[in-house]
Amino acid sequence: MSDRATPASPPRRTFLMVLPLIAFIGLALLFWFRLGGGDPSRIPSALIGRPAPQTVLPPLEGLQADNAQVPGLDPAAFKGKVSLVNVWASWCVPCHDEAPLLTELAKDKRFQLVGINYKDAADNARRFLGRYGNPFGHVGVDANGRASIEWGVYGVPETFVVGREGTIVYKLVGPITPQNLTTVLMPQIEKALKAAGS
Helix, strand or coil: CCCCCCCCCHHHHHHHHHHHHHHHHHHHHHHHHHCCCCCHHHCCCCCCCCECCCCCECECCCCEECCEECCCECHHHHCCCCEEEEEECCCCHHHHHHHHHHHHHCCCCCCEEEEEEECCCHHHHHHHHHHHCCCCCEEEEECCCHHHHHCCCCCCCEEEEECCCCEEEEEEECCCCHHHHHHHHHHHHHHHHHHCCC
């Protein structure tokens, strides 16, 4: 009888070759379900239920409303008001698509709209708001993207609902659309308004 080891049988060898693929598929499915079933707007945020970042951002120079400079972002602006914080840029294609919806939202005076202009040229940002109208009462300039990292932004556009106590209560990843505005965002805003006894 020979002392040489016999090679692995074909079924066992096939199983060993397929095992990494099975592990990969298992991990992919786990991430898929944990991250909202593939819907990026449902990616959970670690900031939900926590105070909005206390980052002060300078104003977008030259952006005027009622012959006055539109203020930048001061965290004190969140106190006592329900706020919709939108992170946007003029170079962001979906931001152009959602801009008319933000203009419509700005007509509802029960909450305020706050903009964070992300890594944008000031001239381009002003042109963008000139084209669609400025829905924001405050526009903070995040020139280097650090403030957006503090907000947990994955990419523009993203929108946050901040309650009257200054706590982030909801995050929408991706653009506001007519569908998610009706089915998700407005219900979250209404919930924040009711929680504050509006």
